[in-house]
Amino acid sequence: EQKNHGETEFLQAVKEVAETVIPFIEDNPHYQNQMLLERMVEPERIITFRVTWLDDEGKTQVNRGYRVQFNSAIGPYKGGLRFHPTVNLSILKFLGFEQVFKNSLTTLPLGGGKGGADFDPKGKSDNEVMRFCQSFMTELQRHIGKDTDVPAGDIGVGAREVGFLFGQYKRLENQFNGILTGKGMSYGGSLIRPEATGYGNIYFAQNMLKTKSETLEGKTALISGSGNVAQYAAEKAIELGVKVLTMSDSQGYMIDREGIDKEKLEFIKDLKNNKRGRIKEYTEKYTHAEFHEGIVPWMEKADLAFPCATQNELTEEHANTLVKNNIMLVGEGANMPCTAEAIEVFKKAKVLFSPGKASNAGGVATSGLEMTQNAMRYGWTSEEVDKKLKDIMKDIHEACVKYGKTEDGYVDYVKGANIAGFVKVADAMLAQGAV
């Protein structure tokens, strides 16, 4: 805590992992006296840099850019870029640390990293976003490479931003390679990558429900967020017979008690992705729906909850309400959306609970598949990628059960994911010596 003073989110993420991994190390002499966890909490490299760009009025603007290269024991650093005014080192270190374990769980050779900037794409013109991305990449390009570090999108970095970043990288390096994932289909992207995090979260929920001989069909669900992860979690859930009741953004949430169907979801996608509007506008078109300002949807009743917006959006109080309302499953789509206290509430009530590092790993896994396709200069069909994604989510679920099953049969997916993620990275670090 002293070393990382004030880095609240990072300390929260480390504590959650340490609580489950330290007892495991104590039971396994093989992993002792190697400073493994101590090494794992220290990023291999942190880069911060100035990003200067010109706004539409010709005025100079300045932001801070980052790349946290956390761990490369099992593969090149891999993890998204976040553009949001709240971005700081604590948030990127928490995300990078989580990413190491998540990437290990995917079964693919991917190390962990994360980056971004305190830039807010909201309210900026396309040209401003482009100039920012070009300036950001002008510095970042010296630190990344297809076998060194392969960034991707995250909050505030979608198809538009990845395109601008890739264009600038190619211009500077004179190389067309898989330096970024989440690319558009016309320039090396993978089918199913946009869908993968949301779809993967729902596939993971299917696997969890199977352990209780249950299915998704006929269940009701609360989803938060209305960005990339939330949209595709909703899409897959609807396809599998779930009645999705809510979606949200940073202004509040809307509830449609008749259920958000495919057509309504298309309206949301167009609203958020093309018009860059607010979720509130849903209630202007579908007037039976309600909008609740400034809050999250967790006080509503449903069978399933998928928090897909941002960190710490679901608190102990929300968790208590969800449990009181008989929530059956909580699947994290965002990174660390549930506070540590909320997770305790779910565990105590034996709710099926999956941490983001397991249930949102489908995105980075499919990014890994995009890297493979780029290296082969070949593209798989969407059926092929979707099948691989399903298999990976099933494997991650099995790994969680292997290390997380408790004596009474309850699966502690947090423990399972942390230990399974740890083992692969730790083994590689041991083999590579004190580096």
Ligand code: NDP
């Ligand atoms: P997007 O930018 O596409 O969407 C983010 C959504 O969350 C928006 O609806 C946004 O609302 C809302 N949101 C963001 N910040 C806040 C906040 N501080 N308070 C309330 N709402 C907020 O991002 P993604 O969907 O890609 O990412 C969502 C989460 O999933 C993040 O935690 C991310 O790290 C995680 N994740 C994403 C992956 C991916 O493949 N994209 C992979 C794995 C994890 P608004 O529109 O108002 O900004």
